[in-house]
Amino acid sequence: MTGLVRAELRKISSTRLWWGLLLAAVVYTAVSAGATAGFAGVEPGGGQPASPGLDTASAIRGVYAGAAFSGAYILAMILGITGMTGEYRYQTITATFLSCPRRGRVVAAKMAAHLGYGLGYGVVALVTAVVVGAIVIAARGYALGFSTDGLGRAMALAVVAVALWTLVGIGIGTLIRNQIVAILVGVFLTFLLEPLVSLALHALDWDAVSKYLPSNASTALTSASNPYVDFLSWWAGGLVLLGYAVVFAAIGVLLSRRRDIT
Amino acid sequence: MVREGQRIDVVGLTKRFGAVTALDDLTFHVEPGAVTGFLGPNGAGKTTTLRCLLGLVAPTAGTATVGGRLYRDIPGPATVVGASLEASSFHPGRTARAHLQVLALGSNIPVSRCEEMLAQVGLSAVAGRRVGGFSLGMRQRLALAAALIGDPSVLLLDEPANGLDPAGIAWLRGFLRALAAEGRTVLVSSHVLSEVQQSVDDVVVISRGRLVRRGPLSELDTGPHAVRVRTPEPARLREVLAVHLPDAALETQPDGALRAIGVTAEQVGHLAHVEGVELHELAAEAGDLEKVFLAMTEDVEQPDMDGLGAAQPGQPVTL
Numbered sequence: 001m002t003g004l005v006r007a008e009l010r011k012i013s014s015t016r017l018w019w020g021l022l023l024a025a026v027v028y029t030a031v032s033a034g035a036t037a038g039f040a041g042v043e044p045g046g047g048q049p050a051s052p053g054l055d056t057a058s059a060i061r062g063v064y065a066g067a068a069f070s071g072a073y074i075l076a077m078i079l080g081i082t083g084m085t086g087e088y089r090y091q092t093i094t095a096t097f098l099s100c101p102r103r104g105r106v107v108a109a110k111m112a113a114h115l116g117y118g119l120g121y122g123v124v125a126l127v128t129a130v131v132v133g134a135i136v137i138a139a140r141g142y143a144l145g146f147s148t149d150g151l152g153r154a155m156a157l158a159v160v161a162v163a164l165w166t167l168v169g170i171g172i173g174t175l176i177r178n179q180i181v182a183i184l185v186g187v188f189l190t191f192l193l194e195p196l197v198s199l200a201l202h203a204l205d206w207d208a209v210s211k212y213l214p215s216n217a218s219t220a221l222t223s224a225s226n227p228y229v230d231f232l233s234w235w236a237g238g239l240v241l242l243g244y245a246v247v248f249a250a251i252g253v254l255l256s257r258r259r260d261i262t
Numbered sequence: 263m264v265r266e267g268q269r270i271d272v273v274g275l276t277k278r279f280g281a282v283t284a285l286d287d288l289t290f291h292v293e294p295g296a297v298t299g300f301l302g303p304n305g306a307g308k309t310t311t312l313r314c315l316l317g318l319v320a321p322t323a324g325t326a327t328v329g330g331r332l333y334r335d336i337p338g339p340a341t342v343v344g345a346s347l348e349a350s351s352f353h354p355g356r357t358a359r360a361h362l363q364v365l366a367l368g369s370n371i372p373v374s375r376c377e378e379m380l381a382q383v384g385l386s387a388v389a390g391r392r393v394g395g396f397s398l399g400m401r402q403r404l405a406l407a408a409a410l411i412g413d414p415s416v417l418l419l420d421e422p423a424n425g426l427d428p429a430g431i432a433w434l435r436g437f438l439r440a441l442a443a444e445g446r447t448v449l450v451s452s453h454v455l456s457e458v459q460q461s462v463d464d465v466v467v468i469s470r471g472r473l474v475r476r477g478p479l480s481e482l483d484t485g486p487h488a489v490r491v492r493t494p495e496p497a498r499l500r501e502v503l504a505v506h507l508p509d510a511a512l513e514t515q516p517d518g519a520l521r522a523i524g525v526t527a528e529q530v531g532h533l534a535h536v537e538g539v540e541l542h543e544l545a546a547e548a549g550d551l552e553k554v555f556l557a558m559t560e561d562v563e564q565p566d567m568d569g570l571g572a573a574q575p576g577q578p579v580t581l
Contacts, residue, residue, distance in 0.1 A: 007368030014360035015353060091351040094318060095408065098345060099368035101317045101334035260279075261318040262310075 001109065004100055008083075008113035017082060018117060021075045025121055026128050029071025033129040037063045037136035054137055060145040063133035065126070065154035069222045072125035073165040076118050077186050080169020083114050085179035094261055104253045111170050111249065118163030125162060126155055154222060157234055161221040164241040168214065171248025174256070190215060217241050265445045267294020268329030268342070268416050270315065275324035277310055277471075284310045286471040287324070292449050292464075294415070297442045299462035299479065300451040303559050307471040308451040309347065312418050316345055328416050340369040344414035346405035346422060354394030358385055358404050361393060365411050379407040384433075398425030406437075416447040423450075423457040435461040455555040469559035482555075489527045492519040492543035493534075502537045503530070519543065 012018050040063065041053025052059045084107075087093035100106050134144050145151070169186065176182040194215050201210035210216060211232050220237025232240060270292035277285040285307045292298045302308050313319040315326040317333035328336065328343050336342050352361055362376040380389045383403040388396070393404065402425050409417060419438075423431050438461050442448045449466075452458045465482065467474040475482070493499050499520060503510055507530075511523040522530060527546040534541050 003367055003370040007364050010360065010364050010367055011353075011356075014357065014364065015355040017355075086353065090353045091348065092353055094347055094351050095365060096368070097318060098316060099340055099365060101339060258320050260313070260320060262313065 004109035033067035054142040065158040068129035077169040080166035084173025118166030122159030122162030167245035174252025294447040296463040341412035344409035
């Protein structure tokens with residue numbers, strides 16, 4: 001199993017995709033942290049209430065931890081999706097299954113390797129968010145707030161949440177083997193469908209269901225605030241995310257266990 | 263170094279993809295210590311057979327085993343069976359070296375072996391280049407290196423000569439011979455007999471998923487000889503041949519030349535000389551293996567292909 005995981009790590013490191021995605025995550029995180037810090041406490045106009053200001057703990061956590069997560073998780077998911085579907089796209093799955101004919105173990109090894117990269121993505125995003133966020137906060141004349149309540153935990157959990165999304169990506173990729181379709185479905189679900197479902201569930205007073213949605217489970221982990229939903233506790237949110245990854249992957253493996261590789 | 267090779271056993275192998283029967287009750291065995299050619303036209307089922315052997319395709323019926331075991335039951339399978347299936351199965355963005363490293367790591371083979379293999383197939387100079395820029399011949403060499411990375415005692419190579427230039431084919435020939443001489447089992451598929459004609463000892467010929475022939479290459483029946491004759495007096499030549507060589511089958515070709523089957527050019531030339539028939543052309547048709555192969559595999563259902571000794575329908579002929 002160690003050999004398999006090392007092979008999977010080498011697969012990721014030996015092509016250029018991982019740092020391209022990481023670069024995108026850094027840019028996206030910088031924008032996200034900058035905007036969060038820049039607009040915290042500013043009235044959006046039209047009589048709507050302002051978001052919590054930079055003198056509150058939740059705003060500080062949102063700039064440093066929340067932005068790190070929201071800037072990196074989609075790209076981490078795409079890394080996971082391509083890690084699985086690329087094997088089918090380039091037909092390298094043949095060689096992979098020749099190394100290890102137990103297909104479930106291959107997926108497990110992929111998860112382990114991608115979890116490592118996901119943690120790396122999370123750390124890089126966190127550093128980006130802290131640097132950019134601190135600059136904007138300082139520019140606006142607020143205290144940097146590094147000793148804010150629960151900030152350390154929020155940061156650590158943001159990193160974990162990013163890493164878990166690579167596993168969700170592996171799960172999606174195992175289920176949908178076409179790379180383009182898998183990426184589109186993944187992005188569509190998280191960006192479009194899920195917020196809509198979340199709003200609809202809220203309107204129906206079904207928040208109890210809504211909090212189990214992947215992005216709300218992530219939010220439970222990163223503890224950013226959302227006025228609509230009450231969240232799971234952080235560990236339950238993590239388990240729910242892990243659950244999505246494992247269930248997607250398990251269904252994918254079950255469906256493909258006997259599938260012919262031609 | 264002589265190693266204990268392992269036998270390949272394909273028994274009653276049947277594979278249906280929906281309504282298409284790719285393999286139909288295929289049975290053959292491949293012995294170690296020889297290079298066996300696995301021959302058949304495109305679509306005959308060669309690749310499907312190899313994929314069944316490797317556990318990538320699940321047979322509808324029958325078994326395909328190496329050393330009596332299913333591929334998935336072999337511990338560390340890449341160190342027992344080496345395979346190259348398609349020269350296209352590479353990530354174009356990965357270097358040749360990284361491709362082999364991935365395989366070595368996955369099978370717990372020392373990574374140092376990668377450089378050895380790259381040198382052995384002559385790719386050391388381009389080891390750090392991305393495979394996307396490789397020619398077909400270079401990919402074939404890399405695929406061969408990948409198959410050999412685990413120093414396997416059984417080699418399954420699908421169309422390894424495809425895309426190699428003549429020098430490459432000559433190199434491959436020597437390479438495969440050396441591997442078989444070490445006691446390994448080497449099965450090489452091809453749809454062009456002439457490509458492997460000089461490198462194989464035995465052949466397994468399939469067509470439409472069925473066995474057509476198997477046995478030593480030397481015993482492949484090249485069929486009765488045929489002679490092409492052009493003469494201004496075809497009627498006279500027919501007469502002479504009918505009298506003196508009654509066994510010869512005669513047919514007229516589109517350009518008016520005669521084709522005499524079952525006789526030699528010497529026989530026809532001698533008769534023409536003795537009987538004073540003017541000849542403008544006399545040529546023995548090469549009783550070449552490729553033709554026999556084509557005739558065997560062109561249509562299993564038709565028993566008589568130009569009288570070149572095709573197999574009976576559905577009846578595998580063991581040589």
